[in-house]
Amino acid sequence: MNKTQLQRIQLLTGAPAEVQSMTLSDWERIGGSKHPVLGDCIELRQESLLVVRVSAAELQVLRIHSALTPLEQELLKWAIQPSQQRPQGGSSDSERQARRLGEWIDQSLSLGEMRAEVPERFELGGRLFDGMIPFLLHSEQQAEEREPSYAELEKVLRSFISDEMMLIPIREREWLVLGSDRLLAEVEGAEEDIVDHDVTKEALHSLATGLHQMVTEEWGGECHVAVDLPMIPSESLVQTVATLRDTMYLGRKFHAGLHVHLPWMVHLERLLSGIPEGTRLRFMEEMAARPDLFTEPETISTLDAFFAMDCNVSETAKKLFIHRNTLLYRLDKLKQETGLDVRSFNDAVLVRIMLLLYKVTKRK
Amino acid sequence: MAGVRLEHVYKKYPGADKASVTDFNLDIQDKEFLVLVGPSGCGKSTTLRMIAGLEEISEGKLYIGDRVVNDVAPKDRDIAMVFQSYALYPHMNVYQNMAFGLKLRKFRKDEIDRRVREAARTLEIEHLLDRKPKALSGGQRQRVALGRAIVREPQVFLMDEPLSNLDAKLRTQMRANISKLMKRLETTCIYVTHDQTEAMTMGDRIVVMKDGFIQQAATPEELYNHPVNLFVAGFIGAPAMNFITGQLVEAGGAVHFKATGVDVEVPEGKAKALRAKGYVGREVIMGVRPEDIHEEPVFIEASPKSIINANIEVSENLGHEMFLYLNGLGKDNVIARVDGRSGLQEGQNVKLAIDMNKIHVFDLDTELNILEN
Numbered sequence A: 001m002n003k004t005q006l007q008r009i010q011l012l013t014g015a016p017a018e019v020q021s022m023t024l025s026d027w028e029r030i031g032g033s034k035h036p037v038l039g040d041c042i043e044l045r046q047e048s049l050l051v052v053r054v055s056a057a058e059l060q061v062l063r064i065h066s067a068l069t070p071l072e073q074e075l076l077k078w079a080i081q082p083s084q085q086r087p088q089g090g091s092s093d094s095e096r097q098a099r100r101l102g103e104w105i106d107q108s109l110s111l112g113e114m115r116a117e118v119p120e121r122f123e124l125g126g127r128l129f130d131g132m133i134p135f136l137l138h139s140e141q142q143a144e145e146r147e148p149s150y151a152e153l154e155k156v157l158r159s160f161i162s163d164e165m166m167l168i169p170i171r172e173r174e175w176l177v178l179g180s181d182r183l184l185a186e187v188e189g190a191e192e193d194i195v196d197h198d199v200t201k202e203a204l205h206s207l208a209t210g211l212h213q214m215v216t217e218e219w220g221g222e223c224h225v226a227v228d229l230p231m232i233p234s235e236s237l238v239q240t241v242a243t244l245r246d247t248m249y250l251g252r253k254f255h256a257g258l259h260v261h262l263p264w265m266v267h268l269e270r271l272l273s274g275i276p277e278g279t280r281l282r283f284m285e286e287m288a289a290r291p292d293l294f295t296e297p298e299t300i301s302t303l304d305a306f307f308a309m310d311c312n313v314s315e316t317a318k319k320l321f322i323h324r325n326t327l328l329y330r331l332d333k334l335k336q337e338t339g340l341d342v343r344s345f346n347d348a349v350l351v352r353i354m355l356l357l358y359k360v361t362k363r364k
Numbered sequence B: 001m002a003g004v005r006l007e008h009v010y011k012k013y014p015g016a017d018k019a020s021v022t023d024f025n026l027d028i029q030d031k032e033f034l035v036l037v038g039p040s041g042c043g044k045s046t047t048l049r050m051i052a053g054l055e056e057i058s059e060g061k062l063y064i065g066d067r068v069v070n071d072v073a074p075k076d077r078d079i080a081m082v083f084q085s086y087a088l089y090p091h092m093n094v095y096q097n098m099a100f101g102l103k104l105r106k107f108r109k110d111e112i113d114r115r116v117r118e119a120a121r122t123l124e125i126e127h128l129l130d131r132k133p134k135a136l137s138g139g140q141r142q143r144v145a146l147g148r149a150i151v152r153e154p155q156v157f158l159m160d161e162p163l164s165n166l167d168a169k170l171r172t173q174m175r176a177n178i179s180k181l182m183k184r185l186e187t188t189c190i191y192v193t194h195d196q197t198e199a200m201t202m203g204d205r206i207v208v209m210k211d212g213f214i215q216q217a218a219t220p221e222e223l224y225n226h227p228v229n230l231f232v233a234g235f236i237g238a239p240a241m242n243f244i245t246g247q248l249v250e251a252g253g254a255v256h257f258k259a260t261g262v263d264v265e266v267p268e269g270k271a272k273a274l275r276a277k278g279y280v281g282r283e284v285i286m287g288v289r290p291e292d293i294h295e296e297p298v299f300i301e302a303s304p305k306s307i308i309n310a311n312i313e314v315s316e317n318l319g320h321e322m323f324l325y326l327n328g329l330g331k332d333n334v335i336a337r338v339d340g341r342s343g344l345q346e347g348q349n350v351k352l353a354i355d356m357n358k359i360h361v362f363d364l365d366t367e368l369n370i371l372e373n
Helices: A003-013 A022-028 A068-078 A093-110 A124-129 A150-160 A184-186 A197-220 A233-254 A266-272 A279-286 A295-309 A313-320 A324-338 A345-364 B044-052 B094-104 B110-125 B140-152 B166-185 B196-202 B220-225 B228-234 B268-276 B299-304
Strands: A019-021 A043-044 A047-054 A057-066 A132-138 A165-171 A175-181 A223-227 B005-011 B023-029 B033-037 B060-064 B079-083 B157-159 B187-193 B207-211 B212-218 B242-251 B254-259 B263-264 B283-288 B307-317 B321-328 B334-339 B349-354 B359-362
Touching: A003 A019, A003 A057, A003 A132, A019 A022, A022 A057, A043 A093, A043 B268, A047 A068, A068 B321, A093 A150, A093 A165, A093 A184, A093 A233, A124 A233, A124 A313, A132 A197, A132 A233, A150 A165, A150 A197, A150 B094, A165 A345, A165 B140, A175 A184, A175 B110, A197 A223, A197 B268, A223 A233, A233 A266, A233 A295, A233 A345, A266 A345, A279 A345, A279 B079, A279 B321, A295 A324, A295 A345, A313 A324, B005 B044, B023 B044, B023 B212, B033 B166, B044 B060, B044 B079, B044 B157, B079 B140, B094 B110, B094 B140, B110 B140, B140 B166, B140 B307, B140 B334, B157 B349, B166 B196, B187 B196, B207 B220, B207 B228, B212 B220, B212 B228, B228 B242, B254 B268, B299 B349, B321 B349
Parallel strands: B033 B187, B033 B207, B079 B157, B157 B187
Antiparallel strands: A019 A057, A043 A047, A047 A057, A132 A175, A132 A223, A165 A175, B005 B023, B005 B060, B207 B212, B242 B254, B242 B283, B254 B263, B283 B359, B307 B321, B307 B349, B321 B334
């Protein structure tokens, strides 16, 4: 938001206003939604907070030092929408259909109607009845003016995936991309469909990674991608978007450096996320006799690699480019300092949980 | 082609206590191969990502050529990136992978074909053009990722640990390939690695980073021979430089460095500087590279004022050279790199001599190299 826009808002509302940064967790703490979007508003004592930009870890919030009426909130929300996000007079039929479908998905999600079937009015050329791979794409573009058009993104994705794809805008900078499940066979270079579950997951992971790389390099900068197993959109579209959104939320919360998120990789994270904060903090206090335990980047990277390599010492050492004995020394040091030996199953479980919880609490 | 300039660049993440990158100033010349190196968390990848446009610059200016690109989208910066996780497009064959970016930019078909085939020839992957990524080895995939960057003919290449996923043998091979390739392409390249061997062998210039700050930016030789502080001295070189804490004392008209098991005379040139800076009588850290500790009788005979006696705790013979882990010199083990045919053995007491012209002296508090600052 530039200075002129800010001045106009001050003039219209008759109150001082400023734009400030806020972390997602701070937003959640003051009563904001878990997945804030452009235009979300919170009323505090004699001031109103309105989200004007959403990025990976932070929000830009317009703080207006007066209470806003619901009508003023709606008007402001409309005013801050980038012009490309507003339905265009010249948009194509498919774009209008896709936008309406996106609105229906978002509405169903807000109402908690996860099993809602896609109404017949959304025909979309019968594409909702084919097996489709669902990708959720969240762009992390930095400047408002870079918000791209639907047509631009659709064209890029058609080149990348195939003409048999659908692009459904759901929220600000959030799109559902449906690609034909025939892509999986193309990944394998085989004619027949993939039946092995693990091979399918691996192929989906590489497709999502490729999509992330393509969007990052060739289109609009950093983004996050979540992917799920193929599904029939007419039957489970809402549920799928809910799963992908949740997966992306958990992935970003627990694994800050990752940009590709997979539902089958965040089971433990989902469980931990559901534990009330008080209980989590108590657990951390009880377990971590040494609160500084995970403050050393070396300890964290060592443990991350150790768990990623299924607690295999040789493979972990190889991955970290260190000698096996160096790794054993680090693990012994950890045991000495905490009494927890990650080479034993029970202790490994505890340390893994502590590590995940620490990453979340540290970010707060 | 273009140079890259960073002026007072900072990166601070929301909610973080301190900046991840602080006051980064660097002028990267056109066609230069610059390596950013440092331990995990030092800010090198963040710096590269800011240049790529994948991270917002909190403060400062970034120039590519003469243009400020702080607010330019990554795809419009005329750069090409190669990352550690070289994600190829799995449903496309090698040719399509390399051609995709050009196709998006609406290049003519014959131009795309020319560029792809030329890059494939350079990278020796012409025979793989019809294959899908799944049918390629790790090294071949990495070459395709490089090919995808090369066909763009960008002003600047950005590489973030591109060899980390390869095994040691392949890494050495690819290291040489990339160096050769960049010389041939004559394009500016900014390369991030945590591996000091990679940095030393590939870079025209190396920037050593720690805790978000540039520690030193210099040629590999300069960094190795004239480190500005204890961190750079310890980071560059394998095995690392030995550090012995001791005292500088004036004795018999000369300056001596004294520590447990060590009493050596500092050459006059260095002694003069130490006297002038008021370090005589104070505790300092002496830095000695393993190869500057000698076992050859001729050297020992010629260096009576720098002789040390130690016990060999462990010896590692690599054939052409041998590492001796010595006891009794200062508080920690001191490592000497000697001839593999010296015949020295574990448990043996040994007489050695330090090449005092090559020593470094560091301030105990500031950790700065007293003789280089």
